[in-house]
Amino acid sequence: MFETAELGRTLDKEEFSERARALRIALLSVQQELSAADFPVLIVLGGVDGAGKGESMNRLFEWMDARGLVSYATDEPTQDERERPEYWRYWMALPPKGRIGIFLGGWYAPALEEKISARVSDDHFDAALRRASTFEKNLADDGALIIKLWLHISKKVQKKRFEKLEDNPDTSWRVTKQDWKRHERYDDIRKSCEHMIRETSTGEASWTVIESGDARFRDIAVAEHVLDRIRERLKNPLPSSQGRPASTDLPDPHTILDSLDLSKKIDDKSYERELEQLQGRMNRLSRKVQKRQRGVLMLFEGWDAAGKGGAIRRITGALDARAYRVIPIAAPTDEERAHHYLWRFWRHLPRLGKFTIYDRSWYGRVLVERVEGFASERAWMRAYKEINDFEEQLVEKGIIVLKYWMHISRDEQLRRFQEREREAYKQYKIGPDDYRNRAKTNAYEGAANDMIERTSTEYAPWILIEAEDKRLARIKVLREACAHIESAL
Structure with missing residues (x-):
């Protein structure tokens, strides 16, 4: 599944700068058009450790009008969140129509974490994935545009990235012992991620895998995909959810x-x-x-x-x-x-x-x-x-x-x-x-x-x-x- 995201594609600074300028203008324009639309946009950023999920979210905030964006980074649930159903926190983070919500890890992060940590069975993992797909279908049926991006790097690139971060005193804090332990289990984790993507790529919300070995290539690819998907929806709106008044006749006289x-x-x-x-x-x-x-x-x-x-x-x-x-x-x-x-x-x-x-x-x-x-x-x-x-x-x-x-x-x-x-x-x-x-x-x-x-x-x-x-x-x-x-x- 990830082979096409390990081709080693890169962008030099000059090409990146040129494409970034055009992208920023286009993103701001489409965001303005979206503000009057009757649907929200949900962007889910997933990926293995070190793939640059946080950097990609920061880049979107840099290139777009932050007033039209909301973000949610999935972390350990708060006390309020623990006292309510699992998906309560995601419902509370949903953007209104006309705005964009960026979810770091999204509703997949807890299920994937439990699977990677071997705390749940395969059946439990699959049930969690079905719940995620049901959640997305409910939102998509109501008109939401769901864009799911998986940022991928190879095991070799992950190792180099961790080493580079550790060598710099200002960034060494970003790499933990847990990161290295997971690096050793990269192949097993990759299989779980592939399974998750296969099971949750649906007509309403499919995954797009982004090659993320080169940060410049990754940021351009993420932004271009977001731009294309929003443009496409704006040009092809969904049918109205408004109906017609029901007949006052009782279909069956006995109820x-x-x-x-x-x-x-x-x-x-x-x-x-x-x-x-x-x-x-x-x-x-x-x-x-x-x-x-x-x-x-x-x-x-x-x-x-x-x-x-x-x-x-x-x-x-x-x-x-x-x-x-x-x-x-x-x-x-x-x-x-x-x-x-x-x-x-x-x-x-x-x-x-x-x-x-x-x-x-x-x-x-x-x-x-x-x-x-x-x-x-x-x-x-x-x-x-x-x-x-x-x-x-x-x-x-x-x-x-x-x-x-x-x-x-x-x-x-x-x-x-x-x-x-x-x-x-x-x-x-x-x-x-x-x-x-x-x-x-x-x-x-x-x-x-x-x-x-x-x-x-x-x-x-x-x-x-x-x-x-x-x-x-x-x-x-x-x-x-x-x-x-x-x-x-």
Whole structure:
């Protein structure tokens, strides 16, 4: 695989200077054009020790406008990063649309380090590579341009480079005993790198190997490849992700929501007794969650006026205020629209030992965005798999995921709308959008049925709540939460 990157190609100073001048002008021009585009650019710089990854990143910062660049060098995870799923730190480092992110090592560095250090099996390594490819596919499907560059030097060149650095007192610190130990294992490491590149070169994000024995040749090759790829995308933009509003007809008149018995009720005395018992149980469980360093993520979806807020308040009433956050989800901000739709949810993930409660969630992609045409059919169809993968990563980290659908009848919804209009202190809860959404009940019910069918998994099942009686709904939400948390612990 690397033979064509060991040809000994070089550039003299004069040719380098001439090409560099033209490149700088072209890069700044294309960067200006990119700033108005609707996609981000991700550049992953990988390579063996001594190949010049850091030097290449520095050169890009020198030749381009640093205000349009963000960088992330993969290192040992911080305490914040260790308390969240592995890919949280990469999601947080993603550039917005119109900007370029340069990732030194990227999401491959930890997996490769574990493989090189013989800390993981081949199967574990391959699973990590599949996760990397899935991450890239999610971003590429959303429009991101991913440029992956592998900087290669031969074993002989690596040795010479290490020796040259060591001979200079000002650069000797850059070569460690670990570098020399790895040099001795160069052939084994090379095989692992070749395997990684083969397994993760996909249509969405292929690797390009750059000969890096000569720094001038390497820097020009890296910059020219970046320039060509961005130019190509700007000339050939991807289709719009915007869709058309869904039909208000219900494809199948029978949905899973029809199985719920909305006639169930609870009397005042039983409600007060059970509420006190369940809140006490929840409080004790919250302390166990903290002690065992688990996390809890709850999300609430359902019809407008179905009682999501009231159910959430009965949960938070059982928790220490320092132990939870409630995240109400509305239309995305400009900053959020400039990223992948899951980005704004990744950023609020709970630290271990904490609770995060979402009032509405990422399921808006397959509900409101589907029904209102904010997402194309292609976009919301692939979202089912993206969401399942997202939730699987949460559970793998030890986060307990609870997903509630609050269900009421159309008659009860209308009654609650009218009550909100009559009561002054409730009027802020009702607006034209509520009635407009109500007119599309069939479309929303079909979307909800598909959502439950395709995203109710063993590790993150949907919990359907009969919410016609608000008090009964609150009791069931608490009861189910306690049962699921106890089971997970």
